[in-house]
Amino acid sequence: xxxxxxxxxxxxxxxxxxxxxxxxxxxxxxxxxxxxxxxxxxxxxxxxxxxxxxxxxxxxxxxxxxxxxxxxxxxxxxxxxxxxxxxxxxxxxxxxxxxxxxxxxx
Numbered sequence: 658x659x660x661x662x663x664x665x666x667x668x669x670x671x672x673x674x675x676x677x678x679x680x681x682x683x684x685x686x687x688x689x690x691x692x693x694x695x696x697x698x699x700x701x702x703x704x705x706x707x708x709x710x711x712x713x714x715x716x717x718x719x720x721x722x723x724x725x726x727x728x729x730x731x732x733x734x735x736x737x738x739x740x741x742x743x744x745x746x747x748x749x750x751x752x753x754x755x756x757x758x759x760x761x762x763x
Contacts, residue, residue, distance in 0.1 A: 687735075687751070692753035736748070
């Protein structure tokens with residue numbers, strides 16, 4: 658393993674509790690960097706991670722979370738299956754601000 662220059666320390670590993678567990682449908686919510694900044698500033702991180710999104714969410718779907726009378730809109734930008742030896746969960750990544758997708762001309 659490479660040594661770090663003198664006076665430079667490694668960043669601590671993120672706390673496992675920071676990342677959500679899969680919901681009963683086997684879906685994990687992930688956030689883009691801009692979505693994570695938004696939910697942190699707005700104090701809605703727990704509410705977003707607690708969303709009961711299902712496996713039928715598709716890229717381009719808009720997800721709205723209402724908190725304190727304000728609606729926060731996110732866009733599903735990525736679906737990723739995380740497969741293990743005995744289980745598989747679907748990770749759905751949300752982005753903010755929600756940007757509508759446009760169809761490409763043929």
